[in-house]
Amino acid sequence: MQTAKPASWYGRNNSNIAIEERYRLLIDAVHDYAIFMLEPTGCVASWNQGAQRIKGYTPDEIVGQHFSLFYTAEDIADGRPARLLDAAMRRGRVEDEGWRVRKDGSRFWANVIITAVYDEHAALVGFAKITRDLTERRRLDELERAHMTSALVQHARENEQKRLARELHDDLGQRLVALKMALARHQTELLETSTEAHSAHLPSLGEISAQIDELTVSVRRIAADLRPLLLDDFGLEAALESMAHDFEHRHGVTVQCDLDPHMPQLDEPASTALFRVAQEALTNIARHARAHTVTLGLTGHGAIIRLKIRDDGTGFDTHAAARPDAFGLTGMRERMLQLGGTLSIESAPGAGTAIVAELRLPAAQRVRLTEPRA
Ligand SMILES: Nc1ncnc2c1ncn2[C@@H]1O[C@H](COP(=O)(O)OP(=O)(O)OP(=O)(O)O)[C@@H](O)[C@H]1O
Ligand SMILES: [Mg+2]
Known part of the structure; x- marks a missing residue:
């Protein structure tokens, strides 16, 4: 076998047996x-401990x-093993x-590397084969990809909701104002x-106006x-206060807001995530x-930015298995x-x-803590 061995391999004992033993x-x-x-036929000729650990077979x-x-059966049916040996012979080495x-x-x-040995x-x-598990x-790559996809989907959804909210507010909202004035x-x-004939129409006009x-x-x-315009125009605190006010009005539940007046300005992903957590928490309370x-x-x-929403309601068992179709709490955690x-x-x-939702401000944003708020 032609293999260049570094001089350090030969050491004091210069015999080939000693060298082969060291390699083994x-x-x-x-x-x-x-x-x-x-x-050369593709039959296994030697086997190391790593091979036994990864693949489970003993040398015998x-x-x-x-x-x-x-x-796999599919790969065998597709002729993959033979194709890889053929590629290793033609190119000297193949990776798969x-x-x-x-x-x-x-x-x-x-990950497999097959090298033809002459x-x-x-x-x-024959062929030298190195396999890594x-x-x-x-699995980690897939998890990371899934996280990235979910972040992208959320971002796209948030943008779409922002567009719809603007259109509803600016277009439909303005048209309704114009209709009311007319x-x-x-x-x-x-x-x-x-x-007298005209006056008969007045009550129905009043009804239309109320509608x-x-x-x-x-x-x-x-x-x-969909997306409170206050969040984009005036920031998280204003949006939270307005949502709390609306919630009280709609559900008759008292909401005490305790918002730190010295909050640093948050970037859009942070303020959106915290707003959505508060929104889902209030929806759950209702x-x-x-x-x-x-x-x-x-x-x-x-x-540290900390958002806490506490209620004095029924509470629930946090260890109980979650309903498969319940996404609110999972979504909150995912956003954080x-x-x-x-x-x-x-x-x-x-x-x-x-x-309780907590975010750690990145160093760049932390600087703003000492700056006056815009
Ligand atoms: N503030 C709360 N008080 C009492 N139970 C709650 C509260 N928040 C959540 N829960 C319980 O936790 C469960 C899971 O909440 P989660 O928000 O994940 O799902 P959901 O509200 O049932 O459905 P959705 O996917 O529409 O949010 C709820 O079904 C409810 O039993
Ligand atoms: Mg929910």
């Missing part, structure tokens, strides 16, 4: 990689068996990534030129639920808590995690609920 020991000591040789069980045993099968039938995601007469003596790394003009004209008022309130509410009083606190001490923050839920039956 070295290869056996490697636990994280399966390192083994294949005959595997030496002499064809290496296609490590491939894909599913491989352990002795117990379970699959792992493998003797001094350029005759093929990348299952865990792949109607008021008609009412005045009718009153001024009132004949336009209701429609205006509904449009504002739908727009605010739907599940039967509470009398809610306190909504926002503090910005040092580098995406920004490197945390969400904790304190609740017990009969003891009310407290939701």
Whole structure:
């Protein structure tokens, strides 16, 4: 076999046996990689500890068996093992990534390098194969991708809601105002030129006017639920106060707002995430808590921004299995995690609920703590 060995390998004992023994020991000591040789036919010729650990076979069980045993049925049907050996022969080396099968039938995601080995007469003596188990790394990559996708989807949704809220407010809202003014003009004209026939229409005009008022309130509410324009125009504190005020009005539950007057200015992702957490917490209180009083606190001490929503309602068992179709609490936690923050839920039956969302300000934003607010 033609292998260039560094001088340090020869040491004091210069015999080939000693060298081969050192190689064997070295290869056996490697636990994280399966390192083994294949005959030119593709049958396993040697086996190291790493190979046993990753694939599950002892040397006795595997030496002499064809290496296609490590491939999935689909890959075998597709001729992948033979194709890889062929590519290694043509190019000297081939790298591949894909599913491989352990002795117990379970699959792992493998990175494989196959190198063709030739003797001094350029005759093929076999293939050196190095396999790494990348299952865990792949799982982490997938998790990271899922997080990124979910953040992108949320961002796109938030933008779409912002666009819809603006259109509802600026377009439909303005048209309703114009309609109401036109109607008021008609009412005045009718009153001024009132004949008996005309006067008969006045009550129905009054009804239409009242309906336009209701429609205006509904449009504002739908727009605010989609995305409160206050959040973009005046910041988180204003949006929270307005939402709390609306909540009191709609549900008859007292909301005490305790908002730190020295809050640093937050960037859009942070203020949107905190607003959405408060919005879902209040929605949950309205739907599940039967509470009398809610306190909504926002503090910005040092580098930590803390939002706390506490209610004195029914509370619930936080250890009970979540309903598969319940996304509110999961969504809150996901939003916080995406920004490197945390969400904790304190609740017990009969003891009310407290939701605490915390974000750590990045260093660049922390500087603004000392600057006057815009
Ligand atoms: N403030 C609260 N008081 C009492 N129970 C609550 C409160 N907040 C949440 N819960 C309980 O926790 C469960 C999960 O809440 P979550 O917001 O995840 O789902 P949901 O509100 O049921 O549905 P959705 O997906 O529409 O939000 C609720 O079904 C309810 O039983
Ligand atoms: Mg909910």
